[in-house]
Amino acid sequence: MSDYPDLQLYIGGAWRKTAQDMPVINPATEAEIGRLPVAGQGDLEDALSAAQEGFRIWRATPPRARADVMLRAAALLRERQEEIALSITAEHGKPLPQARLEVIRGCEFFEWDAGEAVRTYGRVIPSARGVSYVVHHEPVGVVLGLSPWNFPMSQPCRKIAGALASGCSIILKAAEETPAGAMHIVRAFHYAGLPAGVLNLVFGVPAQISDFLIRQEPVRLVAFTGSTAVGRHLTTLASEHMTPVLMELGGHAPVIVCEDTEVEKAAVSCAIRKYRNAGQVCTSPTRFFVHESIFEPFAQAFVKRAKATIVGDGMDAGVEMGPLANERRVPALTALVEDAVAKGADLLAGGARLGSSGYFFEPTVLANVPADARVMQEEPFGPLAVINPVADLDAAIAQANGVPYGLAAYGFTNRADYIERMTHEVEAGNISFNTLEASLPETPFGGVKSSGYGREGGTEGLENYMNVKNISHSIEIV
Known part of the structure; x- marks a missing residue:
């Protein structure tokens, strides 16, 4: 250049x-x-x-x-x-x-x-x-x-x-x-x-x-x-x-998607933000806990948008996601995917390196990932999303708080009581509702726990x- x-x-x-x-x-x-x-x-x-x-x-x-x-x-x-x-x-x-x-x-x-x-x-x-x-x-x-x-x-x-x-x-x-x-x-x-x-x-x-x-x-x-x-x-x-x-x-941001959410709109918004910067963002939405009543349509819409993501050289017009920034992230992501699948997770999209030149990795979606999979505790720092069903808000909050990290968290709901509960019970320095913008220059940014x-x-x-x-x-x- x-x-x-x-x-x-x-x-x-x-x-x-x-x-x-x-x-x-x-x-x-x-x-x-x-x-x-x-x-x-x-x-x-x-x-x-x-x-x-x-x-x-x-x-x-x-x-x-x-x-x-x-x-x-x-x-x-x-x-x-x-x-x-x-x-x-x-x-x-x-x-x-x-x-x-x-x-x-x-x-x-x-x-x-x-x-x-x-x-x-x-x-x-x-x-x-x-x-x-x-x-x-x-x-x-x-x-x-x-x-x-x-x-x-x-x-x-x-x-x-x-x-x-x-x-x-x-x-x-x-x-x-x-x-x-x-x-x-x-x-x-x-x-x-x-x-x-x-x-x-x-x-x-x-x-x-x-x-x-x-x-x-x-x-x-x-x-x-x-x-x-x-x-x-x-x-x-x-x-x-x-x-x-x-x-x-580091972070490992949870996203709680409640049953009253506008499913298609929320899923597409989440998928677009997940693959921004190839997921190499400390506040990237990664662990999606979706109410079981809307789990299937949410996952389908998310996967559809993930597969439609245009991956390529960032200099090319129309590209939505570039490569990983360094070569070491490719085997790291591959290992997380393989571990999750070996423990029973469903691979709904991606999961592998793209091409033979450049550090490209497919937009990846895992579902029904067991709690003992490494990706449930380790921040992937890449284009990898986990979507799991939950029975209610209690279960979603418990799983959201079930990691040592607390940088960013997100919630999708129109219920004031749900927002109130997540505001007080989710352990994170930054919580956003119905948006995936975690910080601005005029807002304080930082985390809790690890x-x-x-x-x-x-x-x-x-x-x-x-x-x-x-x-x-x-x-x-x-």
């Missing part, structure tokens, strides 16, 4: 190459499209020093000025939407229309948090005996942001937006499989006038980067989006240094990036 960006690290306001690099692969063609620089310890030490100096400057920058830089960067990204989207599709595989929307979503994170930057208020606490108490909110310091490969643009935006709006500096370690989105973001902030050192970008061996930087005293927050297994490891490492963490981890803790977005989104300081002041010496 001739217009794929020249990948470089960005440290202290300057771009740099490294002696070691690795290939970036187009998952639709398996062709090499770029070379990714691999940061060494010297690069990481430079990034840490730059971030410390950047924090000194940025924390003293007025919130209105911070917001202005963020808005300028967002405007530059909007202007370059098509160029960025082409890069994302080339490295990730998602259809170009979805990549275009991701660019806009990333800009919306910056625009929302720019508004929040000027509202990081403290408060005065009334008191007696001549003592006043004032609460200050201060930026926590240097942030280490670790973003995943499934959303090359919007996931780095979330980390950067929260840090910069709060007055922090950040070292971003973006995903090695999908680095171009982060490159475009950094380039926009470079031209928007962000002071050197406030935003630094590194790539390399993930374990080496996180192990080195988390141990460094200037790093005051680790903000991570990724798997629960990796999140637990990073949390343990951070705890050894009393470093706080913001963790947005899906992590802390929130990004909404008015709560900057809380993790700030320290709370209480100031007591007496009008006389006591």
